[in-house]
Amino acid sequence: MTGPARRLDLDRVNTLVQTLALLGAGAWGVYTFVYEARIKPGLAPPAVSVTTALAKAGERDGHVAIRSTVTRRNVGEAGVRVLGLAYTVSGIRARFGPDAAAPERAGGTAFARGYDLDEPGTVILRQGKLFAGATDGAEPSDLNPGEAVSRDSIFYADAKAYDFVRFEVSLVYTKADDPPVRLRFETAASGRLALRPLGECRDEACARLRTTDFATEFSLW
Known part of the structure; x- marks a missing residue:
């Protein structure tokens, strides 16, 4: 060549x-x-974070008005379908004295000298909402990745009866393209409002349900 x-x-x-x-x-x-x-x-699995901000909004006749701002945010990479949420607000009283001591409880390491708490407290407010997919005729509540939704509300607590309040949030959701699951509300022995599948739930859709729980406390002093 x-x-x-x-x-x-x-x-x-x-x-x-x-x-x-x-x-x-x-x-x-x-x-x-x-x-x-x-x-x-x-x-990617669905992932939703919940944050709660509590602030004093006013006071009258020994009752404190508290504004709650609950924010749910999609922190994952997949779209999310929120099926339901539940709020429980409990008033808790502290007992003080030289003989008062919070005992260590099963499953944890809680100990405080000089005071004890009347757990689980008295329920002041229970509130729940189901969205589309969990029940008929409800509005949808979908979150794209990075999207957040906030909800404000005001509740009232007797400052003479309680020393602080505990605000608990429970959120149930699935991926946006997963089959929805019908839900119902259930009140636990403690008075806390919870979300449960409606009827027996043994299929794959129920196995894909995700729950995010969050609690925060606010002093009435």
């Missing part, structure tokens, strides 16, 4: 290699885009 012919063949091979490399890079870019935009979010 003569020199010019050989150089021509080498140029063709080099061009072919460069073309294949460009095609491969383009295909990888498309795959990466599709994976990040479609496949990866579809594989």
Whole structure:
């Protein structure tokens, strides 16, 4: 093979290699885009965080008005369908004295000298809401990744009867493309409002239910 012919063949091979490399890079870019935009979010589990901010809004006749701001935020990569939420507000009294001491309770390491708490307290408020998918005729409550929704409300506590209040939130949700699950409310022995599947729940949809629980406390002093 003569020199010019050989150089021509080498140029063709080099061009072919460069073309294949460009095609491969383009295909990888498309795959990466599709994976990040479609496949990866579809594989990610749903994740919702809950935060509660409590602030004194006023006081009259020994009763304290407390404004609560509950924010639910989608902190995952998949869309989320919120099925229901439940609030329980309890008033708790502290007992003080040299002989008062909070005992260590099963499943934890709680001890305080000089005072004890009347647990689980007295329920001041129970409030729940079901969204579309959990019951008929309800409004939807979906959250895209990074999206947040806040809800304000005011409740009242007797400062003469309680030393602080405990605000508990329970949130039940699934991925946006999972089958919805019908829910019901249930009141526990402690008085706390909870969300449970309606009827027997043994299928795969129920196994995909997720719950986020959060509690915060606010002093009435």
